[in-house]
Amino acid sequence: MNERKMLLKQKLRINKQKSLRVELMKLLPPDMSVVIEKSELITSPELEKILEKVHEKWNFDLHKNDFALTYSDFRKEFSWEQEVMEYVQGCAIAEKKVYLFLGGIDDSPIFLVDGKWIVRNFSVLWNCINYDDIWIIGQDFSYGVLVSRYGGYVEHDPNPKEIMYAITKWGIKK
Template structure:
């Protein structure tokens, strides 16, 4: 009995942190974007974990590993510069379907947004969260765009800040 109570309590605490982080994220964004996200639905634990588990299952739990790079070279690129990330995102074909938006902040909830809106406002969203990781994907996992920042550099195009961006993408 005590274990189930502890589990419920831990889940409630996690949900509270995610709701609090939602407000924090909204405060980081420029006003027009903040107003949109403030009025959008969002998901927290346990639904959030279920969806993220689906993303990881899709890639055989290999996301963010060297194995992933070897196994799925057509679904990942690495770039050194923010402008390259922005150019790649701008080249995607956004639809008006709903998508989940996850930021790189710890305890981030999943915001439910129009994919077209997220791509159109990607630069302001990304800059608003300090160029942290930003994931955009649909719940059915037919589309995904995962932007992650790593320490290190790409040998042929080193960034003096010693970081690079990995873009994992799939679908439409």
């Protein structure tokens, strides 16, 4: 009976992840919505395997206090949304399918979409999810841009809302 409950729970989660595509499509302008509608969708349990590989790349230190010091060559911190948008839109991501994970949406699936499309439409996409976490990861994990939102502030340029954004980037030219 326990196994059956677990299977049912997993199926419910997958259905929720699939339905989030429709919710995201409602938030986006029609031309962007079509891209999300046609994208391949990766759900649990494959989704967890992909996220695990990202965390593994960073020795499971991602989002921990010492991460910024240990991996300072791969991390930038910003106080303002506009700075993040400019930085991400300046990233040279290849024109091929990448993993797009919207961490700010509970039970978000992973969308398989064109990397250049994400960079080109980053500001609209990020605004639609209320400037929350958004990860762009190469399918071979050789490159990625992870945008994360934290409570706190950047000392030299504090945001009065006490929000800061951290970008972890690897394998991509700026």
